[in-house]
Amino acid sequence: MARPCYKPSHGERASKGGGIMTASPIISILNGPNLNMLGSRQPELYGHETLADIEALCRTHAARLGLAVEFHQSNHEGDLVTWIQETRKRAAGIVINAGAYTHTSVALLDALLAAEVPAVEVHLSNIHQRDSFRHHSYVAKAAKGMICGFGSHGYVLALDALARLIKGSSQT
Numbered sequence: 264m265a266r267p268c269y270k271p272s273h274g275e276r277a278s279k280g281g282g283i284m285t286a287s288p289i290i291s292i293l294n295g296p297n298l299n300m301l302g303s304r305q306p307e308l309y310g311h312e313t314l315a316d317i318e319a320l321c322r323t324h325a326a327r328l329g330l331a332v333e334f335h336q337s338n339h340e341g342d343l344v345t346w347i348q349e350t351r352k353r354a355a356g357i358v359i360n361a362g363a364y365t366h367t368s369v370a371l372l373d374a375l376l377a378a379e380v381p382a383v384e385v386h387l388s389n390i391h392q393r394d395s396f397r398h399h400s401y402v403a404k405a406a407k408g409m410i411c412g413f414g415s416h417g418y419v420l421a422l423d424a425l426a427r428l429i430k431g432s433s434q435t
C-alpha cells in the first residue's frame with residue numbers, strides 16, 4: 264500500500280519500517296577565532312573557563328532541554344561559513360560567537376542569511392562597553408537576537424531562546 268509522503272523535519276528521522284522516530288533536534292554551536300584560548304589569558308574579560316568547560320556546560324543544558332549539540336571552534340572564517348551552510352541539512356538552530364569576525368565578516372552574514380534556521384548571537388563580554396569597533400556586529404543583522412556580557416551563561420541563555428523558538432515553530 265502506498266504510504267502518504269511525509270518529509271521528516273528537524274528532530275525526526277525515518278525508521279527502517281518507514282515510520283517516524285523522534286530524535287533530539289541538533290543545535291550547532293559555533294565559535295570563532297581565539298576562543299580556543301579561553302581560560303589561559305584575559306580572565307577579567309572572558310572569565311576563567313576554557314572552551315571545553317563551555318562545551319560541557321552547553322551539552323548538559325541542551326540535554327535538559329531535549330536538544331543535541333554539535334560544538335565547533337575555528338580560527339578560519341571559511342570553516343565557520345562551511346559549518347553554517349551545513350546546518351541547513353541537519354540542524355534546527357545555531358548559536359554563534361563569531362569572535363572578532365563578528366565585526367568584520369560579510370561572508371558570515373551572507374551564510375547566516377541563507378541558513379534558514381534561527382541563529383542566536385553570543386558574546387562573553389559586553390561588546391557595547393568596549394572599543395567602538397566592537398559595537399557593530401554583522402552577525403546581528405541575521406540573528407534572532409544577541410546575548411552579551413554574561414560570560415559562559417550567555418550560551419545557556421541562547422540555548423533556552425532557541426529551544427523556545429524551535430518549539431514554537433513546530434506547533435501548528
Ligand code: CA2
Nearest residue numbers: 297298300301304362363386387388397
Ligand atoms: O566577548 C566575546 O565573546 C567576543 O566575541 C570575544 C572576541 C572579541 O573579538 C569580540 O569582540 C567579543 C575575542 C575572543 C578572544 O578570546 C581570547 C581568550 C583568551 C585569550 C585571548 C583571546
